[in-house]
Amino acid sequence: MNGIIFALIASAFAIWALIAVANSKLSTNKKILWFALIILVPFIGPIAYWFRYKY
Structure with missing residues (x-):
């Protein structure tokens, strides 16, 4: 159950x-590179984008 959440x-x-x-x-x-990173590295990619462009 925890895995699904x-x-x-x-x-x-x-x-x-x-x-x-x-x-x-x-x-x-840059958009293409970020799309690739987010799709290929599903959990790390979005976190990297968050820290790169939000802070």
């Missing part, structure tokens, strides 16, 4: 990060 939270965070990247003013190349 963790997966749902990680998925929601990844979806949020993908939407945030799509709506950002980053260049196309």
Whole structure:
């Protein structure tokens, strides 16, 4: 049960990060790199985006 909750939270965070990247003013190349990072590294990618562009 804990694994399912963790997966749902990680998925929601990844979806949020993908939407945030799509709506950002980053260049196309940077957007592609962030999309790849978020999709290929599902939990670390969104956290990296959060810390990189929110702080």
